[in-house]
Amino acid sequence: MLDSPVTLYEQLAGRLQAAIEHGSLRAGDRLPSVRDLARREQVSLATAVSSYRHLENLGLVEARPKSGYYVQPRAPRMAEPEMWPMSVRARMVNVNTSVMSILAAMRQPGIVPLGAACPGPALYPTAKLRRLLAAQGRGNLEAIGRYGMGMGHPALRAQLVRRYAHVDVLLDPEEIVVTIGAMEALNLALQAVARPGDTVAIESPTYFGILQIIENLGLKALEIPTSPRDGLSLDALDLATQKPGAVRALVVMPTVQNPLGAIMPDEHRERLVAMMRERGIAIIEDDIYGELAHGGPRPRPLKSWDREGNVLLCGSFTKVLAPGFRIGYLAAGKWQEKVEHLKFVHTVSTPEVLQSAIAAFMESGGYDHHLRHLREAFHGQLRKTTEAVEQHFPAGTRLTRPAGGFLLWVEPPARLSGLELFRRALVENIYIVPGSIFSGSDRFDHCLRINCGYPWSAAIEQALTTLGRICHDMLAEAEAAG
Ligand SMILES: Cc1ncc(COP(=O)(O)O)c(C=O)c1O
Known part of the structure; x- marks a missing residue:
């Protein structure tokens, strides 16, 4: 039997965490004693203690x-953003120029990195990877001297x-094509399933890289409302894809949607796979954050419900x-051969020594341990940032x-x-990403995305205070201008 990547204490902590986050356990509530918890959940005392320590x-x-x-006392929460109402219209996208100029600001020296979705390097096992990389190179000099032509x-x-x-x-191992990041995977997937002029349904807001690919390939985007809780609205998608042949593909992030962080419930996943199959619409599943769901077990990808090869599963080790x-x-899936041709034309193959170093890391057994720490670090950083936004941003802010x-x-x-x-944040040496680049419309022009991937620091705390102050200033100016 395969071992589960989620330990017993993590599962138990995940259930308690859900009870806290959904309010059935409230701030200040006393939790059961370790002994009672162990008895009630039929786990060892050590597991019960580990769950509480984790929390x-x-x-x-x-x-x-x-x-x-x-349960820790918490300040009152700001409300979550609401899903916008549907307007069914596919359109050409034009975001590349603004995305590239916004991304360029990231290179400003000493900037506080609250923008791009790039976590702090210290969170990754770089020393171990460096050793493994050297060992792969030494143990297999051929992999450096040889022209790697394989697909993985x-x-x-x-x-x-x-x-x-x-x-x-x-x-099947042979159906996995190893790519240069998820960006190449998404590029290949979209090229395999769609032709210029075709319409692709996407979440809204969505990761701007997907909009950039759609623009480059001359496709049209049909933006589907997406909830910060459950992800893509299936009712809206249902309405938008009634006309046979009108939509060629759907790009979706069911697990930890970027930028909203939503997780689609299993019932929705099953319904989505069936609906897209019936309508002949390919699903491109972006699973890049699949291992980063907090607490509980990792959700099943859409691909696990796919029996016809209609789901193209994309992932990456970059996050x-x-x-x-x-x-x-x-x-x-059924576009495998097409994708292999496209991959060869794009970049021929992906460097072998890098692939084998990652494989060696996974074989060493340390991957789950690393992921646990990473998830825990991100969760803590998100919490601190949330508290700072709640403290410093104007009343009425949603997050x-x-x-x-x-x-x-x-x-x-x-x-x-x-x-x-x-x-204005850039002038203060703070980097954030404006909401405008997460859609082909102006729907999210007033929003922003904050990267909480860096370990909490005084500089980040100060930057969030400054951001809040800038928002207050801008509001006051808007009011003064009438
Ligand atoms: C949702 C999503 N998909 C794809 C990518 C691209 O990933 P990679 O860096 O592996 O190319 C990113 C990067 O931020 C992302 O957030």
Whole structure:
């Protein structure tokens, strides 16, 4: 039997965390004693203690000497953003120029990195990866001297097959094409399923890279409302895809949507796969944040419900293990052959030594341990950032409560310009990403996305205070201008 990547104490902590986040356990409530918890859940005392320690590290509970564990008191929460109403119109996208100029600001020296979805390098096992990389090079000089032509290194494919089997995705090693990050995987997938002029349904807001690819390929985007809680609205998608042949493909992030952090419930996943199959619409599943759901077990990808090869599963190690290696992958179902041709024409193949170093890391058994730490760190960082936004941003600001990952979506009150906020923040050496680039429309122009991937620091705290002050200033100016 395959071992589960989620330990018993994590599962138990995940259930308690859900009870806290959904309000059935309230701030200040006393939690059951360790002994009672162990008895009730039929786990060992050590497991019960580990669950409470885990929640303590996440800042959700506190231990009071000689009294037990209590749910941490919290400041009142800001409301979550609302899903926008549907307007069914596919349109050409034009975001590349603004995305590239906004991304360029990231290179400003000494900037506080609250913009791009790039976590702090210290969170990754770089020393171990460096050793493994050197060992791969030494042990297999041929891999450096040889012209690698394969679609994927066998050891990495085997590791991916094994990991996805845990979540009911049964892949054949040969169907995995290893790519240069998820960006290449998404590019290949979209090129395989769509022709210029075709319409592609996407979440709204969505990761701007997807909009950039759609623009480059001359496709049209049909933006589907997406909830910060459940992700893509299936009712809206249902309406938008009634006309046979009108939509060629759907790009979707069911697990930890970027930028909203939503997780689609299993019932929705099943319905989505069936609906798209019936209507002949290919699903491109972006699973890049699949391992980063907080608490509980990793959700099953859409691909696990796919029996016809209609789901193209894209993923990457850039967020979870080795950002600098740029290793991603794609299992393209019935478009496999097409994808292999496209991959060859794009980049021929993906560097083998990098693939084998990642495979060696996974084989070493340290991957789950690393992921646990990463998730815990992100959760803590998200919590601190949320508290700072709640403290410093104007009343009426809305913000997401992401179910995973490390991104926060903030919607200040009234219609402030996110782009102006971005510019003013830059003057203060703070980098954020304005909401405008997450859609082909102006719907999110007043929003911003905050990267919480860096360990909490005084500089980040100060930057969030400054951002809040800028929002207050802008609101006051807007009021004064009438
Ligand atoms: C949702 C999503 N998909 C794809 C990518 C691209 O990933 P990669 O860096 O592996 O190319 C990103 C990067 O931020 C992302 O957030």
